[in-house]
Amino acid sequence: MACAALPLLSGCSMFNSQKEKPSVAIGSADTLYNNGIDALRTRRYKVAADQFEALQQNYPYSGYTANAQLMEGYAYYLRNKYPEAAQQLDRFIELHPTSPDAAYAFYLLALCYYEQIGAVSRDQQMTAEAMARLQDVIARFPQSKYARDAQLKIDLCRDHLAGKEMLVGRYYQQQRAYQAAIGRYQRVLQDFQTTNHVPEALERLVEVYLDLGLTDEARRTGAVLAYNYPDSRWYRYTYDTLKSYKLLTDKTPAPGKLVTAPKTEAAGTTASPAQSAAHNVGRADAPPSLSSAPVSPVSSSELSSDGGGSALTGNLGHSGVPASARGARTGAP
Structure with a gap:
């Protein structure tokens, strides 16, 4: 009986020790x-x-x-x-x-x-x-x-999304999937026209159109690039490429030369690529009724001044070398 009582006493002892354990105090x-x-x-x-x-x-x-x-x-x-x-x-x-x-x-x-x-x-x-x-x-x-x-930050996000489209577009272009590449570049023009990726998208479209033998489309797209970004390196690449294909005309401005805006443009305004198309300055397959970005773009001082993309994209958005720079074209086909 004494032995049988030991487990009970032990259990009571454990129960009492647990019961007597103080709870953690919660402050006010x-x-x-x-x-x-x-x-x-x-x-x-x-x-x-x-x-x-x-x-x-x-x-x-x-x-x-x-x-x-x-x-x-x-x-x-x-x-x-x-x-x-x-x-x-x-x-x-x-x-x-x-x-x-x-x-x-x-x-x-x-x-x-x-x-x-x-x-x-x-x-x-x-x-x-x-x-x-x-x-x-x-x-x-x-x-x-x-x-x-x-x-x-919205503007930086838009630049980031445009960089993604450019990355995919360049991949399709390298794989000679030209229709898919055109779709990606055109989306940059239509949906992200306030970003720093637009000049490159226009230059890449010129490359693709020339690869497809669409010289008229290439010339018109080059005109849009010249009108909106005459000082950009992407227009210099396009100018050299069109020159190698003997597609320059007397009306083709040299890089860095400011293109006079049409008389219908209000003084002091800068046209988007789509607005340029509406004034017959070039098409680039962008609809003239394209609306602007949902918010005002940031000033150029808040983004990279060399056209290399936003702080989010860094150089990823503009990686790759244009055809004119890599020597892929030395003359007309």
Whole structure:
């Protein structure tokens, strides 16, 4: 009987020890919030996220809860935990759509997608998602201090997407899949005409048209390039290529020579490639009714001055050597 009683006594002892174990004390709502803020200031982002999460779980109706939700999303963002940050910010926006901090929440949510944009050679779904979120910031809070930065980042996203089209177009061109290459280059002209990739797209179209024997299309596309980008290196390449094919005319301007705008153009305006086509300055197969970009383009000083693409694309968007530079054409066929 004594032996039989030992397991019972042992079980009671274990039960009593567990029962007597003190629970972890949870600080007050303001203590948890201030601890989280202090952790953010000292760059202990995981600790900050844990403090804000504990506040929400233990004090769901506290006056600090809304701020804790937003700051937890910010802490995840600083840790590069973008999916977790986006989930937390979505929750804040859903629960507090009229909060004074809603503009910041929408902007930070857009940055969570913007920071995940990959190289031009990879899938650009995240770029498209980032653009949509940034456009949402501008549409909802056009007068906020975040709208201007969102507008700049939209332009960089567009440049990134154009760089992707150029990368694929160059691949098709190298594989002699000319129709597919033309489609990619034309999309740059139609959908991304405010980006730095347009001059190269026009030059590549001239190359493809010449490879296909479409000399009239090549000449017209060269005219569009001359009218819009007379000082660009891409027009110099095109000029040399057309010269080697004996396709230059008396009306073909030399590189660097400014082409006079048609009289129908308002003074001080710069026509897009599509607008040039509408005035019979060249077609490049771009519809004349093409609308402009959804937001105003950034100034040239905010992008690379040498036409090498945005900070996102770097030199990837303009890699490859034109035909005129690689010596592929030495004369007419």
